[in-house]
Amino acid sequence: MTEQAAAAPQRGETPIAEPMTGAQSLIRSLEAVGAETVFGIPGGAILPAYDPLMDSTKVRHILVRHEQGAGHAATGYAQATGKVGVCMATSGPGATNLVTPIADAYMDSVPIVAITGQVASAAIGTDAFQEADICGITMPITKHNYLVTDPSEIPRVIAEAFHIAATGRPGPVLVDIAKDALQARTVFRWPVEQQLPGYRPVTKPHAKQIREAARMLTSAKRPVLYVGGGVIKAGATAELRILAELTGAPVVTTLMALGAFPDTHDQHLGMPGMHGSVAAVTALQKSDLLFALGTRFDDRVTGRLDGFAPLAKIVHADIDPAEIGKNRIADVPIVGDAREILADLIQAVQAEFAAGTAVDYGDWWVQLNGWRKTYPVGWDPAPDGMLSPQQVIERIGQLVGPDAIYAAGVGQHQMWASQFLTFEKPATWLNSGGAGTMGYAVPAAMGAKAGMPDTAVWAIDGDGCFQMTNQELVTCALNNIPIKVAVINNGSLGMVRQWQTLFYDQRYSNTVLHSGPEHDGIAQPAQGTRIPDFVKLSEAMGCYGLRCERPEDLDAVIQQAMALNDAPVVIDFIVHQDAMVWPMVAAGTSNDEILAARNVRPDFGDNEE
Ligand SMILES: Cc1ncc(C[n+]2csc(CCOP(=O)(O)OP(=O)(O)O)c2C)c(N)n1
Ligand SMILES: [Mg+2]
Numbered sequence: 001m002t003e004q005a006a007a008a009p010q011r012g013e014t015p016i017a018e019p020m021t022g023a024q025s026l027i028r029s030l031e032a033v034g035a036e037t038v039f040g041i042p043g044g045a046i047l048p049a050y051d052p053l054m055d056s057t058k059v060r061h062i063l064v065r066h067e068q069g070a071g072h073a074a075t076g077y078a079q080a081t082g083k084v085g086v087c088m089a090t091s092g093p094g095a096t097n098l099v100t101p102i103a104d105a106y107m108d109s110v111p112i113v114a115i116t117g118q119v120a121s122a123a124i125g126t127d128a129f130q131e132a133d134i135c136g137i138t139m140p141i142t143k144h145n146y147l148v149t150d151p152s153e154i155p156r157v158i159a160e161a162f163h164i165a166a167t168g169r170p171g172p173v174l175v176d177i178a179k180d181a182l183q184a185r186t187v188f189r190w191p192v193e194q195q196l197p198g199y200r201p202v203t204k205p206h207a208k209q210i211r212e213a214a215r216m217l218t219s220a221k222r223p224v225l226y227v228g229g230g231v232i233k234a235g236a237t238a239e240l241r242i243l244a245e246l247t248g249a250p251v252v253t254t255l256m257a258l259g260a261f262p263d264t265h266d267q268h269l270g271m272p273g274m275h276g277s278v279a280a281v282t283a284l285q286k287s288d289l290l291f292a293l294g295t296r297f298d299d300r301v302t303g304r305l306d307g308f309a310p311l312a313k314i315v316h317a318d319i320d321p322a323e324i325g326k327n328r329i330a331d332v333p334i335v336g337d338a339r340e341i342l343a344d345l346i347q348a349v350q351a352e353f354a355a356g357t358a359v360d361y362g363d364w365w366v367q368l369n370g371w372r373k374t375y376p377v378g379w380d381p382a383p384d385g386m387l388s389p390q391q392v393i394e395r396i397g398q399l400v401g402p403d404a405i406y407a408a409g410v411g412q413h414q415m416w417a418s419q420f421l422t423f424e425k426p427a428t429w430l431n432s433g434g435a436g437t438m439g440y441a442v443p444a445a446m447g448a449k450a451g452m453p454d455t456a457v458w459a460i461d462g463d464g465c466f467q468m469t470n471q472e473l474v475t476c477a478l479n480n481i482p483i484k485v486a487v488i489n490n491g492s493l494g495m496v497r498q499w500q501t502l503f504y505d506q507r508y509s510n511t512v513l514h515s516g517p518e519h520d521g522i523a524q525p526a527q528g529t530r531i532p533d534f535v536k537l538s539e540a541m542g543c544y545g546l547r548c549e550r551p552e553d554l555d556a557v558i559q560q561a562m563a564l565n566d567a568p569v570v571i572d573f574i575v576h577q578d579a580m581v582w583p584m585v586a587a588g589t590s591n592d593e594i595l596a597a598r599n600v601r602p603d604f605g606d607n608e609e
Pocket of ligand 1: 414465493
């Protein structure tokens, strides 16, 4: 994420000062920071910018069908490529349609720049047509935002926006530009002098803290490397592996960190959290040292906070000092870039070893291996002749392989994708972890494929999620972005239904979607029809539409989809509705209450009953 941060004056760069409009200056600035792809929709206030955009040979604009799609596409692009994603919208409703993806990117620390048109500066504050105070609205969900009314500021603001988005803890930045500033004459000057005296993210960790952390790691008896998405964002996965193998410590990767450490590596215990593996969750609970790297002790990981990892000392390393001590007091806080931290830690651990320290995690591994063996993540077979959703997802992973990029929606299918796909490499798993935004998958996959055209990109989507943002398949079809979409069609808002099964006495209020199999005696709206019919819907959007209803057809359908590359492909997998996501830690309870399956509480040898 560094190349675009380098918008500040480069040595040897010839200064440019050219007269042009603010709009032209905006496009030139985007070219100068290296923005290659912009997802957006024009409208009145941003219209001046769209005119010079037409002439740019460096910036490709992809016309989406809804601004939410533009925002998630920018996020998917950023996560897949490691560059800053860019989306553009007009004022008022165009801008407010970006609010959900901006909030989503903020929660998941994804670097995007959102550019919005604003009404003319004289009209700001008058309830002018299509006026919305998007800076005010996005204040709490952006890393920073700008309202630009002076065209001469455009180059500096764009350079700063990209720099802020990409550096330190990444995140979304919004640039709102008044229409008259886009229309006015100005001078485009490049390079620019950035004015960010208060913004100096600390990247170099403190040597004393590193030494202390290394000492604790080598002297712990039951350590766990608790790895979050920050490790992927910092490009620190190679260093993570070196540290893990050097010490032999077990590793867990959070939902945002899948791929940071190979799933197939023997030291990997899986994912912690509400639907994490018994081994990963329990390792944290019984640990004497949590070594937290680029992660934020999210409630979906900790469960009830006062019952989380009660015996553990905490080393917490993060780029954002505000995260340290937020949910759990750290015994050793380390502020810095994960890659620099890990590089220094490797040296410090080597120094410990050279001084004669030896690690002793033997008993710990005996316990960990016991939990792994006794409580593997698995599933119950589907009723006869039906597809189980877990099997569909697992088989896609096996046939498509770990080089592909996978994006998920939000719900049961997302959790099964996290559990049953095999992640071996960073930046191959895109999902909405912090916000849990239904509708994320299709546009995020589109953004990823736009940025990585030679990589296979699969969206694993739910039938509910798919109905929120599937229109971006039109964008994909028209722009030669041939993604694959596996709709895990259980005919319901499955994750909500699962909670109704478990906590609301099986009263299924408003979770049946009528798009899949018959539910609870309620027939399809019309005999033999599906509403909507995802195959027909996909064909209407210029995609291939396939359907799979029987286990014996599974491989052939996936292979057929893999072979079709001249248009997007949607597969409607009709799966049984009663599958549930296990293991599970019920919301608000302690991780000690994890259930490996329904009514199956693992025996850790400490059950009081
Ligand atoms: C925008 C949004 N609205 C509502 C929710 C609450 N919610 C979480 S999961 C879910 C069901 C998702 O259904 P589907 O896409 O079919 O996935 P499934 O759980 O069935 O796999 C809902 C409604 C949400 N996360 N996001
Ligand atoms: Mg569903």
